Amino acid sequence: MEMHTFIKLGISAILGLIIGLERELKRKPVGLKTCLVISIVSCLLTIVSIESAYIFPKQSHINMDPLRLAAQIVSGIGFLGAGVILRRGNDSISGLTTAALIWGAAGMGVAVGAGFYVEAIIGVILLIASVEFIPLATNVFGPKQLREKELFLKLIVSDINKIAEVIAAIKMREISIKTVRIKDLDDGSHLIELKVSVDQKRATTDVYYSIHHIPAVRSIDIENI
Incomplete structure (x- = not known):
């Protein structure tokens, strides 16, 4: 094995480590080990795909696409990414960023395997900046909608005549209501499920005490969505 192959795999491992650490620090289901495996194997398959295209035609006189094997990584990694996307009971979706970073780790491995070192390094820098620093800047300088966070509330109200009063009281506490669902319970009380939005800086405990x-x-x- 030539030295440049070790260099490619090493660079791919380092960049995959950076992506994996970002997910690991946020306690996401796909962390350090998974991103390392994805980036290294994607790089390896790309190297094999390119090298095979130049080795086998000399032996069999068959024309081969240098990136045919590497092209399957992009579609194949989608199955792994789909496994981390979850739909919660409150209809919110989680895991999309992790799935996108899995795809990014695979793309980075392909880029390094094909010899695009600088492009891969810049791509990882932009990836980390996109998921870490840009959201922070948006929370400070962005429009009001982007400076809010969503909460999911479940309230139990005994008196049916008080439901409208409760909803009005919540709105008066600087809480924006997006969706409302009311359900009658077997004991005669009423369940109110609300998806609301509040200022990003407002503590969840403050919202709890306010409504309580x-x-x-x-x-x-x-629940903090």
Whole structure:
């Protein structure tokens, strides 16, 4: 094996390590080891694909596409990415960023395997900046909608006549209501499920205490989406 092959695999491992650490620090399902495997194997398959195109034609006089094997990585990695996308009970979707970074780790491995070192390094830098620093800047300088976070609330109200009063009281507490779902329970009480948005800097506990003080609310369950 030639030295440039070791260099390619080493660079791919380092860049995959950077992507994996970002996911690991956020306690995501796909972390350090997975990103390392994806980046290294993608790089290796690209090297094999390119080298095979130049080795085998000399032996069999058959024309081969240098990136035929590498091209399958892009579609094949989609199955792995789909496994980390989850649909929660409150209809919110999570895991899309992780799935995108899996695809990015594979693309980075292909780029390094094909010899595009500088492009791969710049790509990883932009990836990390996109998922780490740009959202922080958006929370400070972006429009109001991007400076808000969503919460999912479950409230138990005993008196049916108090439901409208509770919703109005929530709106008065600087809480924007996006969706409302009301369900009658077997014990005669009523379940109110709300998807709301509040300022990004507002603590979830502050929202909890604010709503908990509404007299008609018997119990509250709050989840940060």
